[in-house]
Amino acid sequence: MSAQQSWPAPPSSGAGKAQRPQKRSGRRRAEILEAAMSVFGEHGYANGSLHDIAERVGMTHAGVLHHFGSKEQLLIALLEYRDDADVAELEGHHAPRGAPLLEHLVDTAEENGKRPGIVQAYTVLLGESVTDNHPGRNFFAERFAGLRDMITSAVADATNRPMDDPQTVSAACAIVATMDGLQPQWLLDRDAVDMRATVELTIRALVQELTRQ
Amino acid sequence: MSAQQSWPAPPSSGAGKAQRPQKRSGRRRAEILEAAMSVFGEHGYANGSLHDIAERVGMTHAGVLHHFGSKEQLLIALLEYRDDADVAELEGHHAPRGAPLLEHLVDTAEENGKRPGIVQAYTVLLGESVTDNHPGRNFFAERFAGLRDMITSAVADATNRPMDDPQTVSAACAIVATMDGLQPQWLLDRDAVDMRATVELTIRALVQELTRQ
């Protein structure tokens, strides 16, 4: 935001009508974010270069910095951009809360199996986020806190247990962990892991275990 | 190995007796590997520098390269070194196979809660390993294949199911995923996650679910 600067019109476009510069700029930002997701997924954040990202959208790395100010801010924008996309999708499915959320997580695991690029970027960035002073640390910490809350509530709903029961919280931790932990296994050997079936089994087993007691 | 070179004795040590150079060198290698685990954990492999590692053991980065040939070979040596340490510990506990392995995994989760440095290094390196052409890729792929096999066998043992049952395999995938997926959650908020209790609950729930059917 504070890094946003103004800049003159492109060399040959002259001073004609503005062609909705905001809209074009928004589209451009989205293109850069998509390229960043690919590059960070393929090489990691630390090892992914602004040059590579810029090349994929046909500009120089200084152009990318014009749009995002710094590499760190590009990362943060990317994480929020991905989160928005997930939330939009969640709302498309009517943003399930309570017990139906658990079924939605199984669908998510299945959909992830069709988006290796997104899974790769998520896995790499999550891993890097636990390094000291990493710019993505806060994002993931808050994401986990929010997910655990929502899923604890869903498990409580499905098992008629209180939300502050330690076992209910543990089940929520386990569900998040299973989904995240399956991703590197799957990326490293896609034939060895059925993400949907495994998440489905784990959720069913946990709900049964907490209900039966 | 092919990068190993000979080099003259240190400036002031003269040509006296050799002082068990192999032993001293082995100790030095171990010191470097411990430093590398810290540095790669704190900054990631891509972003961790040989300079930092060398500094922590009181030498220059050229000295580190003398011992390991290249940064990639240092990483591979580190992964094998860690694996050896785990295996040694496993054997210390009598290398459980079959159902008792599942109890051992719960103990491992608890012990991990006392070794944040190792957990951080593992989480970071695993995340980076799914990037394209990463030197640690093979190590983790084979590690997962081996773990899944052992745990599938243990689950089959505990539930009287065949090893080639898809649900048995899924349970093994889920147990590995839960242990790995809990680590970033725990590193980002240690008070929010009880690794031992969560692994214990997940294993119990999965075994029950597969037994009950």
Add this chain to the structure above:
DNA sequence: CCTACCGATCGGTAGG
């Protein structure tokens, strides 16, 4: 194991 050095790359800035 060190000194000295190299080529390469990188993020960021100036200035238009």
Add this chain to the structure above:
DNA sequence: CCTACCGATCGGTAGG
């Protein structure tokens, strides 16, 4: 959004 540039850092090598 580009050109041109900067300082910094990095892995690796030569040569002892």
